[in-house]
Amino acid sequence: MSEEFFIQGNEACARGAIKAGCRFFAGYPITPSTEIAEDLSRLLPKNGGSFIQMEDEISAIGAIIGASWSGLKAMTSTSGPGFSLMQENLGYAQITETPLVIVNVQRGGPSTGQPTMAAQGDLMQVRWGSHGDYEPIALSPSSVQEFFDFTIEAFNLSEKYRVPVVLLADEVIGHMREKIVIDDNIETIKRTAPTEKGEDFLPYKALENGVSKMPAFGDGYKLSITGLTHDERGYPATSNPQDHQKLVKRLCNKILENRDEIARVKLEQWEDADVILISYGSSVRSVIEATFKAREEGIKVGYMKIDTPWPMPEKEVLEVSKIANDLIVVEMNLGQMVHEVERIAKNNANTHLIGKIGGELPNPDEILSKIKELV
Amino acid sequence: MRTEIRIAGFGGQGVILSGVIIGKAASLFDRINAVQTQSYGPEARGGASRAEVVISDETINYPKVQNPDILVAMSHEALIKYLDGLKENGILIVDPDMIVIDEIKDFVIKNNIRVYYARATAIATEEVGLKIVANIVMIGAITKFTDIVSYDATKDAILVSVPPGTKSKNITAFEAGYALSDDLVNLN
């Protein structure tokens, strides 16, 4: 069985959260993400869940970390200014390996910037925003259906790898309405409690995939969870370099070593392409349109739609860089992903940027002109 | 084929809901593709407000309206603000009581625009007895004058979009709009 709806991206995200098993939301109103909080304030009580409007975004992420350790799937949603405030606790979620989902419906920045206009200027903030070393997972939807699907995927990845996952959407996807199909049969990943009982359990001893089992508070494990560098028991271990290296390398490697499992891309018309367009999020819509227009004119253009900007799908980018002469990264900022593509492609292909700021989607005709300049 | 429609008026006229209903009619009931977007920010509260829908039997990639095939103007301010974007040979539907048609005569003739009148506000007030359903009257008119959405689909879309207690008033409004004459307005 499935149902169809014609709804906004933000509404689709809220419904996806409920379907994914999210039963706790804490947040703070901010344009253009507010509809997610509004919808969940209505949906959660109808589904045995809790909704809290917090005093700011710092406490919003704090509350969902607490709720995650209580044994619930938890989420918050925000936009640039709120995402900036969340950075410290995002690092806390990384080092304590707390599964949760943060939705960032991007708007124009820096600062208050353009509250009602779309942007993709937070890509590198997701990567480097909190201090210290870590490897983020981020998903970028480019349709309302994907905002729903990726919300579920974000919860699944967060549970599988015990990490915070960022849903990096933008105002265009958040506010536009499209048809979505919601299937009754949706696969969700649930936590398995550790089989070992009691105080001897080591909550930070890695099992398969570098991930350890996640116990809940109140289950007799006498957990010691801290943002300090810690040992396998969870006890602070801050002065020995080896302890820190062991922990932080494991945290990074559990993402890096599973990159192929996590990273998702869609490649179209690339086999014979002279130019390959690379994009993510709502900009993908312009890129696909430009690809069609170019092909109609007989220009060999393909595109790569990156669904997981983090971890970067390095293998795929490298592969296409060996096929096309030119790679054009299309993004709504003054150049962020382009640096990653350049780094991966090296001298295999020339890397170019179409970086559009101001709030409007890149124009397919502008992309086409750039393509024509190159071929 | 891709058709772009822009519905504009002032805040409070329900232009966003009009766009949503057209989008639903196309995607959920006519089962073709539709994307609806709208302007946000200060201009959505009072001033000019607009909703846009792209309808196509093919996949819609670029979701935004660039040059509408159809412009629906429910206020003079909106008409003047958005007229320039209308395509040559495009369709313009206006509420004649809310605009000054003389001001756009040159544009209409020069660009071979097909103009239809829909006295949505007056019909909503006089025939339905509820001014706020002017947008639904306008949807009836859009359905009649253009072939972007079918009569049945639009009716179904209205029924699933309006509050339960207001269904019959809204259907009356829709029918009144659909009953309007589809004679082209001659500005020569």
Next chain:
Amino acid sequence: MDSEINSKENPSLKYLRKDRLPHIFCGGCGNGIILNSFFKGMESAEMDFDNIAMVSGIGCSSRIPGYVKCDSLHTTHGRSLAFATGLKTGNPDLDVVVFTGDGDAAAIGGNHLIHAARRNINLTVICINNNIYGMTGGQISPTSPKGSFGSTAPYGAQDAPFKLAELVTAAGASYVARWTTVNPVQLSNAIKKGLKTDGFSFIEVISQCPTYFGRKNKLRTPVDMIRYFKDSTVVKRKADKMTDEELLGKIIIGEFANNNRGEFTKGICNLSIEECGKPTYKKSAYKL
């Protein structure tokens, strides 16, 4: 020999993670008195120790939960109440206790403090107020008395301090008390009441930091500080009849609030019952 030692074992030790001792607190620090008072209060409230979860932020006081053999969440600076709000709402069956300090709760976390009190969420907050930042080396805090010295106030603190118990009372907490480390009996009694209160409980404990506050303010030894507390405390009943001038430099001790106002997590749970016929889920992230 062993049994002799064991028989002299501190009665609190059974609640501690022995594998984490020795602790990091300085000699003469008030944290020990407060932790002992906590366990006494917990016992007299007949709480189930295994059901207690502790949450803390950053600072000396926030290191206490790490030594207690219970589930503990040692969070970021100032944010313990936000984390605790999620933990308690997610599983209202847990008895959630927050250890915090004057810098953690009143400076960086001041906003969370008043909002947690406003919500009246059932948390028991022990705020160890030593009027100084101990862990970072003796900087003044929002409760440092005007004119007191700190490493960032070499000429004496210029700004007026917060009165935490009064602040939290005004924000709407169900139970509020202030005692000092000189009043361990009253303190453990207040902790008992706080644990029993179905609402936000805030127990402010004026405590000594001889290492920094004492050294910088001519109260060099723990005994000097304890004597200072003894000389400066005034019970609330008496203080209510004194003028502001008479109260200058005094520490008002006693109960500031003890009422039964609607509790936050119960409201959330009731809303769920109204809207879907069942209470909020617990541990629904787990496979059955």
